[in-house]
Amino acid sequence: MLAFVIRRLIGALLVLVAVSFITYLIFVKIPGGDPAPRIAGRTATEQNIQDIRKKLHLNDPFYVQYWGMMQSLFSGSLKSYSSQLNVVNEIKKGIPATLSLCIGAGIIWLFFGIVVGVVSAVKAGFWSDRVITVLALIGISLPVFWLGLIVRYFFAQGHPLSVLPDGQYVPLTVNPYEWFIHLIMPWTVLAVLFIGFYGRVLRSNILDTINEDYVRTAKAKGLGSRRVMVKHVLRNSLIPIVTLFGLDFAAVIGGSAILTETVFDLKGVGQYAAESVQSLDLPPIMGVTIYATFFIVLFSVVVDLLYAWLDPRIRPT
């Protein structure tokens, strides 16, 4: 088990290095990526541009530049090309908003996904099957940013139903009530995409598990149906959901969170990423990519370990 953990961690580290290197290549090699003329502004002379090149070490070979950038990223001194703000500080500033959004939405979609899945499996039949299929298919067909705009329009922007504050993020430490009330819309919007899908996967897992021998044994020895459901069926059916959740959660941090934060103006890491990408500001892009990849890789390791812990049959020796 220890060897397995170490092997996974080394692999994860290699992926991080490769991802950062590729991100760097994309922005150095692709035309338009040269930041010096942009920083110098419109009225710059060739000399100004050369000075900036020298100051930012843009004339060095790209592996030297890459190494320098990684060093300053990990020592926390990396600065944005355009705003001159410290990248690590900006990311740290955004993390509470992004994590509040993702963790809250994750809890909501997991909870309702499990409820919907269990209910529809217990009441398996034509209607429950149809309802959960429709929920799942609508969820995966909705563009998250559009849903966000619509929800904002109806519940926060002067429509008669408007009862919620519009966008923005209030830190939990400042005012827990405001924090909660500001995040209700983003949470719901993000969770709606997944609830139906999770419910559907769980439902089919439960229906598969119900036919297992150990469930029959549990019933035969006289356990109540509720106890069989919770202790024997649900416990085993949840294992694939754990995997799915870990991967989706990481994907949301590096994906849907960008769109959701932008729509609701939450000033999280995702919005920071979107803004820096639009101005082709390499240092923040490197920082955020490493940060998001770190989460994705971390969660895939955690999922693997959790999986091995939950299901002894696949535990590596």
Add this chain to the structure above:
Amino acid sequence: MATTDTSTDFTLDTAAALAADEHGTIEGKSPWLLAWRRLRRNYVALSFLALFFLIVIACALAGPYARHIAKTGPNDNHLGETFARNGKQIPIVSKGGFVNGTFVAGGIPVGPQLWHAGGRYVFGADNQGRDVSVRLLYGGQNSLKVGIGSGIICMFFALILALVAGYFSSWADWLISRFFDLIWAFPVLLLAIALGTALSINGFHHFGISIESGSLWIPTLVISYVLIPYVGRPLRGQILSLREKEFIEAAKAQGASPVRIMASELLPNLASSVLVFFALIIASNILTEAGLSFLGAGVQPPSPSWGTMIADGQDRIVTAPWLAIIPGIAIVLTVLSLNVFGDGLRDALDPRSKIRMER
């Protein structure tokens, strides 16, 4: 010792011959026929497929619609002009001022006219006086081109990589699997917006390939690249289990070359997965394109796409909600129709539903 006319001379088709004597000929039914019969009964899936084709046809007819009915192009501004409705002249974009007590700078475009203005401004105008219904159809063309185009490219490369990786499972497999892992580990949307933005500044001019900035090829290629592992990984898994089957061994024993085995033994067995994935990947590509365009990294203005139309409309959602709502409905209907059909197709082709796209 004559045994030629004995009736107990069993051949391969004896069972069928005996059955034919009793009930008439039994015809074998191919898996495709069985799948088609299952699909034919699934009216929901078929009607959503029809909806998808309806959307495609409507978007394909954008040109004639713009010329003959709406009488305006997708990028034509009509600021300060009027149109006739029931004999009255109505300004296309009104002057700014107070609306419901709030001051609105700039003009308020006219709302959806449906059929009351003789086919003009069916879904209203945007803040530059452009006809939303015309832009919706042209935008749909772009969104569908990017979605379907990247679906084809993504499927093609994912299939080839999966075949090579799954069949040879040696260093090629190691290399391709690591390549999948690497794209997989990237935050998809971040990678796509990074590539999309970087490429749309000056285009791409390397390796003898020249793509102008603003070309639809940029979002198409970016999306197909970042989504390759989502199809490639499950396909590789399927090939790994297929290659242990006896018919592959038989083909090898007959001396078939690897290419022949891939093309005529593996590929037909993957066909149902490929079909299902194809419907689902187009759906998810259209969504990704909308997200990219919304963030300004996909289809470049002034070319319309459903994503950029929503982005244009988001600031005016209070005074002109149709600008953001209508293209969104178009996206949802298109993506939903593909997802519902893909789901029905999976039920028909693979009733035990093992085909799952990794997400």
